[in-house]
Amino acid sequence: MVSTKKASNHMVVQGGILASASLIVRLIGFFYRIPLVNILGEEGMGYYSSSFEIYSFMLIISSYALPAALSKIISKKITLRKYKEAHQIFKAGLLLGAFVGLITSSVMYFQAQNLASLIGSPGSVHAMRALAPALLIFSILAVFRGYFQGMNTMVPTAISQIIEQVFNAIFSLVMAYALLGQGVAFGAAGGTLGTGIGTLFGLLFLIFVYRMARPYFGKRMASDRVSTVEDGLFDYWQIIVMTSVPMLIGSTAYNLSGLVDTVLFQRGLLFQGYEPAFVAGQYGILASKYKLILTLPISVASALAAASIPGITSLMAKKEYAAVQHRGKQAIKMVLLVSIPSAFGLAFLAEPILLMLFGAKNIEIASLLMRLGAMTVIFYSVSAICIGILQGLGMIRVPVHHSLVALGVKVVFMIILIYVFDFGLIGAVLSNIIFSGLVATMNYLSIEKKIHLNMDYRVSVMYPLIAGLMMGIVAMVVHMMVMAMSNSNVIGTLTAIMIGGLFYVILLIKIGGITEVELLIFPKGNKLVALAKRLRLM
Incomplete structure (x- = not known):
């Protein structure tokens, strides 16, 4: 019973690590795209975003489900102490990932002209070709992430995601600026080059971690008396593919909306x-x-x-x-x-x-x-x-x-x-x-x-809606007042956001829209509760 509880807690902690890394990655992605928009302009970002929709879709159908699928398979083998079989599946996954990644990256590179025509964005050809190698790199990276997650550790995956995004941000901005002189379409291609470079650095980090941990993996395999290792390469591929397909269908369905936007919107305007x-x-x-x-x-x-x-x-x-x-x-x-x-x-x-x-x-x-x-x-x-x-x-x-x-x-x-x-x-x-x-x-x-x-819709929905509406009005008034005094939109906007946010929290507490227990769940919840009590809001 105790071990089950520990396993459950471990799962929650590992899930939290991956979720935190995902949030950091998204924040980096948000902030680096602001200067990227200012470098490339709207037309350049049109080419950049169009190529990314194709890249994202091909990434999903090729390797996006690999980490979760391999994690699931390898985790079962590790639980049964079949360490040799787990490693054989990992090696089979590497070959499968490289094979699928090579196919998808080749299709994206050599069919870039046709794909750009399909989505109604002929200027995105160069950006698509610049993105194509990232499909191959990510397919291999995905297998390493699945292997480590199958070992019940999300830390290597989390760190590799952050490294990948940091290098992506740096090189996307540098290459976009460097190639913009050759034309907007080439500037967009420079922006997409950062994706492949970032993915490569993420892969190199995981290879380094794997090499450092290889003696430990070797000892576990040497102590393995359970594995049979009778299955061949294609047997393992079949296991991986059959596990991936349900996840693949789900991921594809969720991400089709963006591709539909790209195709129907751009072709509609051309029409x-x-x-x-x-x-x-x-x-x-x-x-x-x-x-x-x-x-x-x-x-x-x-x-x-x-x-x-x-x-x-x-x-x-x-x-x-x-x-x-x-x-x-x-x-x-x-x-x-x-x-x-x-x-x-x-x-x-x-x-x-x-x-x-x-x-x-x-x-x-x-x-x-x-x-x-x-x-x-x-x-x-x-x-x-x-x-x-x-x-x-x-x-x-x-x-x-x-x-x-x-x-x-x-x-x-x-x-x-x-x-x-x-x-x-x-x-x-x-x-x-x-x-x-x-x-x-x-x-x-x-x-x-x-x-x-x-759900108590009055407390959960109506109270936040009332507080949010009042907050919006207060923020707008604050912005107008600061603009009248300083004529600085940056100062006015930041001041309005801060005061508006503070007003929302205070009003929500006062009308009973959030309890002390719920406030504790937020980051720095203890300090928020202490501050609320000091201000006699609770």
Whole structure:
């Protein structure tokens, strides 16, 4: 019983490490893309983002499921002390990863012209070719990550992810700036070169860790008296592929939405008769300003979702259903407490935030998109945490089905709004609102049906909405006052965000929207509670 509890706690800790690393990686990704947008401009970011949608899709179908699949297989072998078999699967995985990575990278490089034509972005050819080698490197990197995760340690994977993103950020900016003189399309290609370089450094780190740990692995294999090692290479490949396919289907379904946006939006504008350079610029606004800003608060929800899966899985295995219900309800409320003020903040301070980060170019349309689409922060955040809970409950296929249904509805609306009525950017944002709202609703209702969360909507939804709305108004007024005194948008925006955030927390506490126990869950929760009590808010 004690060992089971230790294993469960270990799983939660390891899941937390990986979730924390994921959040750090997303934050680095957010902050380096701000100067990248300013280097490449909207047209360059259109080419950059278009090539990344193709790269991301090919990465998913080639190797994205490899770490989780190998982790699952190797973990079972390690539990049975079949260390030799675990290592044979690792070696088979390396060969499979290299083989699949070589195929996908070759397709992306040699078919770049056709792929760029398919998505309606002819200027993204160079960026796609620059990205192609990263597919091969990542396929091998994915196998090493799966091996270490199968050994029940997430630390090497977490550190390699951070190293990968740091080098990606540095070289993306340096290469984009260096190649921009040859043209916008080459500048975008320079920006994508950083991805491959970052992936290479992440792989080199894991190879170093593996070589350092090889004597330990060797001793374990020497003590192995259980393994039979009778299976051949293709037998191991079959095991890996069969384990990967269900995960692959899920990952593909979740990420199809971005590819659909790219293809339908750009081809829709071309269909309406716009020039390719203008189309790239419009997609650059959508991908590099609107979507980029929305990504940051959603990343917090995604990290919380990743951290919630091991704990809920463990509780389900022990049949502690009341605890599962409590954990699920608590996780959703925490996400709402973060995502709702984020949405209101982006809606009320859309123009000042965009002006501070990207300058005045196309500020009107970008601000309008932000105000319209701010609510998707709530929808995507709720959807992310619900997917994490559903996976923890073992309902892996349910969110996949929901994503596909919502995607079908989104396609219909994009065709009507962009191809029929030529709504352009507005049509893309409205379609995204419908998609995200539908997915969040269906995922939540599935959880409610399974474990009956019995959420207190007044406290969990209405109170944060009231506090968020009031916060938005206060932040806007503060920004106007600071601008009147200093005429500095940067000072005004940062001051408005800080005062608005503080106002939200104080008001939420005063109206009973958050309890002391819930406040303790947040980072530095002890200090927050102590401060609240000192100020007599609690």
